[in-house]
Amino acid sequence: MPKEIIRTLSVDGVRYGYRVLPYDSGGGAAPATAPTLILGGALQGMFGWPQMDDHLGPATDVVTADLPGMGTADPLPPGPSAGLLRRAVLRIADDLGAPRINLFGFSYGTAIAFGFAQHHPERVARLALGGVPVHIDEAQVDRWERARELLAGGDREGFAALAADALMCLDPERPVHRRELARRYVRRSFLHALAHSPHAADSLHRALGDRPDFSGGLTGVPALVFAGEHDTVTSPARQREFAATIEGSRFLTIEESDHWVVLERAGEVAALVSRFLTEREPVTGAVALPRQAGTPVGRT
Known part of the structure; x- marks a missing residue:
């Protein structure tokens, strides 16, 4: 390679x-x-x-x-x-x-x-x-706003859990391949970025708040x-x-x-x-x- x-x-x-x-x-x-x-x-x-x-x-x-x-x-x-x-x-x-x-x-x-x-x-x-x-519907906006508030308050674990869940389909009636594996990966990725990137929080604030x-x-x-x-x-x-x-x-x-x-x-x-x-x-x-x-x- x-x-x-x-x-x-x-x-x-x-x-x-x-x-x-x-x-x-x-x-x-x-x-x-x-x-x-x-x-x-x-x-x-x-x-x-x-x-x-x-x-x-x-x-x-x-x-x-x-x-x-x-x-x-x-x-x-x-x-x-x-x-x-x-x-x-x-x-x-x-x-x-x-x-x-x-x-x-x-x-x-x-x-x-x-x-x-x-x-x-x-x-x-x-x-x-x-x-x-x-x-993005109003329910999604509300979930993301709650996640932003958790992040602003310093609750990284709570933020990672809520933000990951807001981006996924958790309805057990709708099958999603490797759902729990993806869910854990997304949560860990958020936490890793917040711990290692000096401006990850700002990037996430923008991503969750932007209306492209x-x-x-x-x-x-x-x-x-x-x-x-x-x-x-x-x-x-x-x-x-x-x-x-x-x-x-x-x-x-x-x-x-x-x-x-x-x-x-x-x-x-x-x-x-x-x-x-x-x-x-x-x-x-x-x-x-x-x-x-x-x-x-x-x-x-």
Whole structure:
């Protein structure tokens, strides 16, 4: 396996970094697709995507990042951050020397990826979005506000438990693959980040309080949107409506999973995204227990 490369950049005076796992065919063949930048949740940094390394590494450069406000990067300055984060992504693309990149955004990262594609469609080869928080209802807002209050009061254990539960489907009548394993992992991840990152609390406050903008639609970029069938952050129906605003996009749901589909169905999601980004359209066999796989948005 090729040795990873880590680069440090800055945007608007904010230092951040990215990691590249370079493509290595072993025989001089060209990559199957453009470099792929993966953008995850508020606490998912550059070392949190080994499954994507495994699936995309044989086809292209795999790029992960600690964007401003995440991981080891500098904290975000006060005020709106969407523009700064888009400029940070553009700096990565420029630093890679890539005319176009693929983008895979999950959860919090979908807003960054979608916003970048809207502002710079000429720089995006393909776009994959999973667990898009396009609509947050009042009950979810209330749960997140309680979690924020616990964090502000110093109750990290209480915060981690409530925040993790707010992001998962806990209804025993709706089966979720590896639910308890994912639940424990998310709680531990929150606690680990709070203990080791000096601005993790600020990042979480932003992630739980932000209302990202997914309006305006998108044209000119091939796109895939997917959701866990029991996503309680934003329902699959709402995410499908969002997908319909992206011209020519495809939408699918993945059974027995919720908002944390990338944990509960890690291998299946990685295989699905890899097939799409390498220009092999998602097909019925791409995901274990798929729904609507490969069905164009707006058709049945």
